[in-house]
Amino acid sequence: MTGSNPLGSIAIVGGGISGVVLAIALLDRGLSVNVYEQASRFGEIGAGVAFNPAAARAMKICSQKIHTAFEKVVTKNQGEDKQSIWFDWVDGHNDTEVGKEQYAFSIGNESGANAVHRAHFLDELVKHVPDGTTHFGKHLDTIEELEDGKLKLKFHDGSDATADAVVGCDGIKSKVRAWMMGADHPCTPPVYTHKYAYRGLIPMEKARKELGDDLAQNSKMHMGQDGHVLTFPVNKGATMNVVAFKVDSGQWPSDTKLTLPSEKSHVLKDFRDFGATVHKIIDMLEPNLDCWAIYDLGDHPMPHYNKGRVVVVGDAGHATSPHHGAGAGMCIEDAAVMAELLNDPRVAETGHNGLAAAFQAYSDQRLERTQWLVQSSRRSGDLYEWRAEGVGRDFKKIEEECRERDEKLWNGQVKEYIKEAQTLLGKSLKQ
Numbered sequence: 001m002t003g004s005n006p007l008g009s010i011a012i013v014g015g016g017i018s019g020v021v022l023a024i025a026l027l028d029r030g031l032s033v034n035v036y037e038q039a040s041r042f043g044e045i046g047a048g049v050a051f052n053p054a055a056a057r058a059m060k061i062c063s064q065k066i067h068t069a070f071e072k073v074v075t076k077n078q079g080e081d082k083q084s085i086w087f088d089w090v091d092g093h094n095d096t097e098v099g100k101e102q103y104a105f106s107i108g109n110e111s112g113a114n115a116v117h118r119a120h121f122l123d124e125l126v127k128h129v130p131d132g133t134t135h136f137g138k139h140l141d142t143i144e145e146l147e148d149g150k151l152k153l154k155f156h157d158g159s160d161a162t163a164d165a166v167v168g169c170d171g172i173k174s175k176v177r178a179w180m181m182g183a184d185h186p187c188t189p190p191v192y193t194h195k196y197a198y199r200g201l202i203p204m205e206k207a208r209k210e211l212g213d214d215l216a217q218n219s220k221m222h223m224g225q226d227g228h229v230l231t232f233p234v235n236k237g238a239t240m241n242v243v244a245f246k247v248d249s250g251q252w253p254s255d256t257k258l259t260l261p262s263e264k265s266h267v268l269k270d271f272r273d274f275g276a277t278v279h280k281i282i283d284m285l286e287p288n289l290d291c292w293a294i295y296d297l298g299d300h301p302m303p304h305y306n307k308g309r310v311v312v313v314g315d316a317g318h319a320t321s322p323h324h325g326a327g328a329g330m331c332i333e334d335a336a337v338m339a340e341l342l343n344d345p346r347v348a349e350t351g352h353n354g355l356a357a358a359f360q361a362y363s364d365q366r367l368e369r370t371q372w373l374v375q376s377s378r379r380s381g382d383l384y385e386w387r388a389e390g391v392g393r394d395f396k397k398i399e400e401e402c403r404e405r406d407e408k409l410w411n412g413q414v415k416e417y418i419k420e421a422q423t424l425l426g427k428s429l430k431q
Helices: 017-028 053-062 064-073 118-128 175-181 204-211 213-217 264-270 276-283 327-342 345-349 351-384 395-410 414-429
Strands: 009-013 032-037 048-050 085-091 102-108 115-117 134-136 140-145 151-155 160-163 165-168 191-203 220-224 227-234 239-247 259-263 288-296 310-312
Touching (some): 009 017, 009 151, 009 160, 017 053, 017 064, 017 118, 017 327, 032 160, 048 118, 048 327, 053 327, 053 395, 053 414, 064 118, 085 395, 102 395, 115 118, 175 310, 191 264, 191 351, 204 213, 204 239, 204 276, 220 276, 227 276, 239 264, 239 276, 264 276, 310 351, 327 351, 345 351, 345 414, 351 395, 351 414
Parallel strands (some): 009 032, 009 165, 085 220, 165 310
Antiparallel strands (some): 191 288, 220 227, 227 239
16 A cells, blocks of 8 residues: 655565554554565465464554454353363373363463464454555565665566565565575574474364363363374354374475375374374364474574564564464564554654664564564473473473463563663664
């Protein structure tokens, strides 16, 4: 969406949840935005994703439209006594009868489990992106700085576009990150965490019949040795989402694809040592399903998130494994901080220098929390799989550490992060 604005034009590369959320937040603040998406249309892969209380607070800061879209598609636990529960943790390894797993502990928060179907959430969000804002089929090749200070984006189809600032929201394989850091920099390629996951959806009516209401309709973490299975309701309770994680000592078999076709027989083999309840969950999956490699940016974190007037937001800067259920929410925190920085009048007053200063302040403020998430998510996955050093399968220790880590995320005060970033902006501009 082009137009005159003191900040000039802002190009957002990537039209997933983080890119669209940021676009809405900036448009609401009267900024000039264009979104460049490599796919032919909006679309999200994957099924369920959760948002914690800090993410929900960030949505409201970005735009009330975003929080309203979230409320339209969010699914909570169905049991009245489970409304504040994030997950129940159970021993998924040793039960010999369906529904007889040993209960370990529960962790809750002010809003409980807030799950959405990724595609449904994006469908609601894009209703607030005006026609002409998004340009599809735009696979970024490179960025050039022109003599007049503008930035030229060159795309794979031979087209190009100019902007005053570029925000990379292009995910774990980010071309913007690669341009910033260089193709040979250790932080450019994502790394395999030596875990993969099978994902599936089960009609809730079927799940309730086989598992009972509590196991089917409320979020559960089925722990086990070298693997874990989580389930939670999506689609307003019409569907049970299943994600089964397994440790992999080898390498992911593809250099180009993070998702490969698989089948239920592989899942049964991987989880053969688990108990009756997990086996019943697997039995209900479709014969053919996808297997997802779990990659992140944890081995070589980015040293900074910006290079002048080019910046990365969300997974493009700090892609994480999903074990905290916080990656998408952290992207929305990012968007809230970025939107408020770019809306600061000091940025418009100082033109290109102000944009660079805003992106530097964003980087300095977001670096510690976002990269902590990447490492903590790895640790959390190991806790669920009884692999964490010094903890093993001691449920009390698992609970204590999970609770401490989760609450650090949930208690995040996004308004305070914005104030910190605005202070950093003033120091950078010497104001």
